Amino acid sequence: MKTSRGQKVxxxxxxxxxxxxxxxxxxxxxxxxxxxGEQILGGGVGLLPDSWHPENYGIVFERAPFAKYFLxxxxxxxxxxxxxxxxxxxxxxxxxxxxxxxxxxxxxxxAAMYMVPSDITxxxxxxxxxxxxxxxxxxGYVLSNAANLxxxxxxxxxxxxxxxxxIEAARVDGLSEWSILWRxxxxxxxxxxxxxAITSFIANFNSYRWPNILLTSPDNYMIQQGLSIFSxxxxxxxxxxxxxMAASVLTLIPCLLVYSTLSKYxxxxxxxxxxxx
Amino acid sequence: xxVKAKWQHVLIxxxxxxxxxxxxxxxxxxxxxxxxxxxxxxxxxxxxxxxxENYVDLLTSSQFLDALMQTFxxxxxxxxxxxILSFIIALSLSKLAKxxxxxxxxxxxxxxxxxxxxxxxFSWLFNPNVGPVSKIFLFFGQEAPTWxxxxxxxxxxxxxxxxxxxVGYSSIFYADAISRIxxxxxxxxxxxxLTNWQRLKHIYIPMVVPTxxxxxxxxxxxxxxxxxxxxxxxxxGPSGSTRTLLYLYYELGFERFDMGxxxxxxxxxxxxxxxxxxxxxxxxxxxx
Numbered sequence: 001m002k003t004s005r006g007q008k009v010x011x012x013x014x015x016x017x018x019x020x021x022x023x024x025x026x027x028x029x030x031x032x033x034x035x036x037g038e039q040i041l042g043g044g045v046g047l048l049p050d051s052w053h054p055e056n057y058g059i060v061f062e063r064a065p066f067a068k069y070f071l072x073x074x075x076x077x078x079x080x081x082x083x084x085x086x087x088x089x090x091x092x093x094x095x096x097x098x099x100x101x102x103x104x105x106x107x108x109x110x111a112a113m114y115m116v117p118s119d120i121t122x123x124x125x126x127x128x129x130x131x132x133x134x135x136x137x138x139x140g141y142v143l144s145n146a147a148n149l150x151x152x153x154x155x156x157x158x159x160x161x162x163x164x165x166x167i168e169a170a171r172v173d174g175l176s177e178w179s180i181l182w183r184x185x186x187x188x189x190x191x192x193x194x195x196x197a198i199t200s201f202i203a204n205f206n207s208y209r210w211p212n213i214l215l216t217s218p219d220n221y222m223i224q225q226g227l228s229i230f231s232x233x234x235x236x237x238x239x240x241x242x243x244x245m246a247a248s249v250l251t252l253i254p255c256l257l258v259y260s261t262l263s264k265y266x267x268x269x270x271x272x273x274x275x276x277x
Numbered sequence: 278x279x280v281k282a283k284w285q286h287v288l289i290x291x292x293x294x295x296x297x298x299x300x301x302x303x304x305x306x307x308x309x310x311x312x313x314x315x316x317x318x319x320x321x322x323x324x325x326x327x328x329x330e331n332y333v334d335l336l337t338s339s340q341f342l343d344a345l346m347q348t349f350x351x352x353x354x355x356x357x358x359x360x361i362l363s364f365i366i367a368l369s370l371s372k373l374a375k376x377x378x379x380x381x382x383x384x385x386x387x388x389x390x391x392x393x394x395x396x397x398x399f400s401w402l403f404n405p406n407v408g409p410v411s412k413i414f415l416f417f418g419q420e421a422p423t424w425x426x427x428x429x430x431x432x433x434x435x436x437x438x439x440x441x442x443x444v445g446y447s448s449i450f451y452a453d454a455i456s457r458i459x460x461x462x463x464x465x466x467x468x469x470x471l472t473n474w475q476r477l478k479h480i481y482i483p484m485v486v487p488t489x490x491x492x493x494x495x496x497x498x499x500x501x502x503x504x505x506x507x508x509x510x511x512x513x514g515p516s517g518s519t520r521t522l523l524y525l526y527y528e529l530g531f532e533r534f535d536m537g538x539x540x541x542x543x544x545x546x547x548x549x550x551x552x553x554x555x556x557x558x559x560x561x562x563x564x565x
Binding site: 003007008011012014015016018019021022023025026028029032040047086087088090091093094096097098099100101102106109110113114115116117119120121122123124125127128143144145146147149171177178202205206208209213224227228231238241244245248251252255256258259260263266 | 279280281282286287289290291293294295296297298299300301302303304305306308309312362365366368369370372373377380382383384385386387389390391392393394395397398399401402406407409441444445473501502504505508509523526527530531536539540543544546547550551554
């Protein structure tokens with residue numbers, strides 16, 4: 001017995017409805033960011049703006065150093081992503097390929113820390129960075145994010161399942177372990193590297209709690225901090241709501257862009273790698 | 278397994294990358310444990326050892342017990358709809374192979390959005406005066422509630438934001454589980470002439486039980502780590518009724534500067550997380 005055409009239509013409508021709910025807040029935010037304060041005050045709840053006000057975006061940049069926040073977030077996110085890819089690849093390769101003293105302890109520490117909620121580490125992390133003079137510093141922020149435990153697991157599992165004969169052949173050819181990792185193993189695991197990169201990008205660009213503890217001067221704010229403060233200071237006025245929406249749109253764009261360009265790598269492998277982690 | 282590493286290899290491949298884990302994960306965990314026995318106030322350099330006082334104060338405070346209850350209530354409120362909705366999405370998409378790619382991406386997309394920004398958006402979507410949701414209430418002749426200041430609306434609002442962000446992500450796990458159901462089960466079902474309802478009851482639901490358990494634990498962890506939506510929408514209110522354990526941790530630490538009690542609470546969170554992680558490991562062992 002197969003699913004009939006009628007049943008398929010019903011299923012399609014269900015999924016369509018859920019898809020609609022999934023994107024509606026984003027669409028509503030986008031259109032609202034072009035509305036006028038008067039339309040909001042007049043109770044105009046319609047989806048589309050009565051008249052278009054792209055200058056709302058200009059007001060965002062006038063009222064708060066949003067360009068600075070944006071660059072702070074984008075810059076640190078990219079640097080952190082690169083560092084995490086390198087550190088994760090190195091240690092995952094060591095776990096998958098090497099025998100060395102203390103290997104058990106190293107893997108045990110990584111596995112144990114994976115279970116520790118990161119919030120626990122923030123108060124002491126702040127103390128450690130303060131003692132090094134790196135509190136309220138983007139360098140300190142980047143350094144504290146130099147390791148990504150999820151990525152290490154993701155890579156270690158992928159590397160372990162990589163074709164061993166290719167790696168052996170590269171060794172026989174006299175390639176150094178360093179070259180084998182970057183020229184043989186990484187290209188074989190391209191999909192995992194992309195997933196690691198996307199998840200790292202999204203997590204760091206969207207992160208709020210840790211930067212909010214560590215980075216206290218407005219010059220160093222990440223974009224989510226900037227948005228939160230902007231929303232509490234300006235957004236309490238109803239007529240400022242379209243401007244707050246404009247600011248929110250700005251914080252959403254990078255992750256949506258990254259996701260929509262690379263989504264085909266993402267969904268299929270994400271569950272497979274997490275479930276059997 | 279593997280080749281014997283030279284010392285240079287150990288230095289570059291192991292010691293360099295493990296340093297940030299030691300400095301920013303392992304050491305902080307021990308420092309937090311140590312701080313939980315002190316009365317440090319975050320600002321002054323002086324502190325005294327109070328040993329188990331923080332733990333006694335915390336575990337006997339009504340605030341902690343309330344937050345513990347609210348955390349698990351919130352977890353329960355998000356777990357059940359997540360399971361039902363993500364299962365429906367995954368099952369429907371599995372039947373709609375051709376049209377599903379774009380829809381699948383749309384349904385997943387909330388997961389990549391920043392919680393701070395989306396919570397702000399939801400605060401306006403649900404605004405009693407100008408939000409579109411208030412129009413739905415008006416349509417039914419009701420006055421829209423002021424969501425963030427009255428119960429049960431405040432808890433409901435936080436639950437809705439959380440569900441909106443995670444249901445699509447959870448459905449991937451069910452989609453994966455459904456695609457792994459052996460095809461011959463369906464052949465048997467064809468021969469036996471099972472109805473769709475019987476297939477659901479005897480094939481789909483029992484075959485995805487491990488995923489259901491896994492998602493239950495994962496969603497509980499998500500609830501345990503929820504913070505931004507609470508901070509933006511209710512600040513733990515009205516009168517502390519949406520304050521979860523993590524929210525209380527930040528309040529104790531950064532509003533009351535009671536680092537001893539905050540880190541004592543951190544240790545409670547650690548124990549709960551370890552139990553949940555242990556559950557995940559056990560489930561995975563059974564699945565694979």
